[in-house]
Amino acid sequence: MAEVQIKEQSNGKKTQNKKPIRVDMTPMVDLGFLLITFFMFTTNFSKPNAINFSNPPRNTGEPTEINYKNSITFILGKEGKVFYYQADKKDLNDNSLKQVSFDKAQVAKTIETAKANAPKKENFTVIVKPADDSEYKTVIDMLDELALTKSERYGIAEMNGKEKELYQNKVQ
Template sequence: MAEIQQQADSGKGGKKRAKKMSTKIDMTPMVDLAFLLLTFFMLTTTFAKPSAMQISMPVKPKPEDEQTELKASLAFTVLLGENNKLYYYEGLLDQSVKPELKASDYSANGIRKVLLERRARQPETVVLIKPEDKSNYKNMVDILDEMTITSQKKYALVDITKEDSDLIKSSGL
């Protein structure tokens, strides 16, 4: 606590002066209280919980002879390009048929609108997501978020083919 110390009389004669009092404050109880409060608030605070996106992992692949072919009418291909660019086309890329490549973006009026319109027309759509080597990770996460937002039941991350890369280069978009 606090205590007051009095100075002894110096023994000189003359005028009587008021005695000087010095104070000494013991800080130990205040430090104890500060640590108790700090400990209390640290233990009672809820920390931010990490948020994780749910992703369904595929089952073991079937042997080649048991796999079913994907129909071109059910396929919808999304190509992730460099510099945050996004391209898509309907169907599968075939030697005989060159699909019409369209550009879009990651906004609500971009790929989300296209995916919702496609799902309304063809509920069994399978979306093939093909990121280029120069596309960034954020774009892949964004397109996976769009799959969740638009409630796509079937989608797959697939390696981009040389034909898809050539289609992007030749399109001029």
């Protein structure tokens, strides 16, 4: 382990040389690797958090028409702003696009209210449309809200021209 070198002088006396103390670090290195190995085998590694997306059913040949009374559309904007509407596309105007936030579960309450008022609750669909300047965090927060409200039917789509125009008017 540690050794002290003793040097004999020419007159026959043994003296202790104070400088050349040498500590053998080999056992410490071995112990370090053993500890690292032990902690690697006994540590629980965190599992990655993933959102489960389900694929839509195979096309049966019949086009699926989504009634606006049976759906709600969310537009995700910049800086975490969220807008929604529940109207026919031809009836869209500035008054139909309303702002809501993730605070105090407002998005969840909006989804639950729209689902409760839907004529066919089993076919209720949530449509999420992120804007070009929306943040990734906002999309993930929206998907979390869909999971919390147990919304099984949802889709992510692009905004059309009228929606982009209304969104730009609301943001400015």
